[in-house]
Amino acid sequence: MxxxxxxxxxxxxxxxxxxxxxxxxxxxxxxxxxxxxxxxxxxxxxxxxxxxxxxxGGDSACAASAVGGTAQQLAAALVAKIDAGNITGIAPDHLKEIRWIAAGEVHANCGINLAILQVITIAVSTFGSVGISDINRLCTNQYLGNPDSSHWANGGGHAVDFYSLDRTPTTGADTNAIKLLKTLLPLMPEGSATGQVQCRAQAGTSLELAGVRQFEDTCNHVHVQVDPAFTGSLKAGA
Structure with missing residues (x-):
């Protein structure tokens, strides 16, 4: 019984x-x-x-159930995806940041926020393969003039840029981008944000993301970030 x-x-x-x-x-x-x-x-x-x-509760609840574990455990699972070709990168190499965390290595200004590791995990689980162009820009010395960027602020690594989803380039306004943002929305903590708002407006695919700030960004990726001061996990699901 x-x-x-x-x-x-x-x-x-x-x-x-x-x-x-x-x-x-x-x-x-x-x-x-x-x-x-x-x-x-x-x-x-x-x-x-x-x-x-x-x-x-649909995609978001299923996604939330897939991202438990420590930063090192999540990173180790992501390294397996990298080695299998399901996660790719471009120069400068940000995937090494994931590898270092998986190996338990601490490199100054090269950490990744736990929530961002969870975002990457959800993305690759949702689409099977993703391309990552940026994570911790402080690690790769890519300061682009914005001191508040979650790529850079407070040690960096509080944002991720996806240049492709399911092996298809993304503009931040395409079907895959919308699917990713809708999946992540119920899970993102207060103070989170995403870029490409004008890309979606231009494409006629504006998206209501209550609680998640949207800002203008280049239309060749999907930018997802958490507050640089945030140290917790994504929400457990809606």
Whole structure:
């Protein structure tokens, strides 16, 4: 009568079923529980999916569930994505900043905000592959004249710029950019911001982001930032 224990028993048996990943849900359940009717669970699959979708709250809640862990753990998972070619960069190299965190190395002015590591994790999980052009500009000595930039302020690393999503260049106003921002919106802490507001206006894809400031930026990337003084995690989900 304990759902946690029952589910645990079910999955322990399921993973021992040959090729269980390729079975239909009802066939997999039947292989574990040996029902009189192999198709017993077929009528319940769609309603169960609807219940789960309603409980998790869509993309943002699913994304939030994927970003737990310490900065080093998140960075290690991202390094695996880098090595697999799912995260790419351009010169100057900002991906080394992720590698250093994963290795437990501390390099002066080369840190990355935990929330930004979470943003990168959500982005690559959402699109399968992303291109990153900027993270900590203080680390790469790219001061561009704005002392308040989250790339630079308070040690740097409080912002990330994506130049491509799903191996497609982004303008900050395209479908992928809008999808990313809508996914992130419910998770971003107070004081967060994103660029390319004029790019979206020009493209007729303006976006209401309550609680997230929007500002003008070049239309060749998506800029996402948190307040340079913020030291926590993204929200757990809406």
């Amino acid at each position: 304990n759902p946690t224990v029952s589910a645990g028993f079910f999955f322990e048996r399921l993973v021992k079923v040959p090729n269980w990943e390729t079975l239909t849900p009802t066939a997999a359940a039947h292989a574990v529980q040996i029902n009189a009717d192999p198709d017993h669970y077929t009528p319940y699959y769609a309603p169960a999916g609807a219940v789960v979708a309603a409980l998790v």
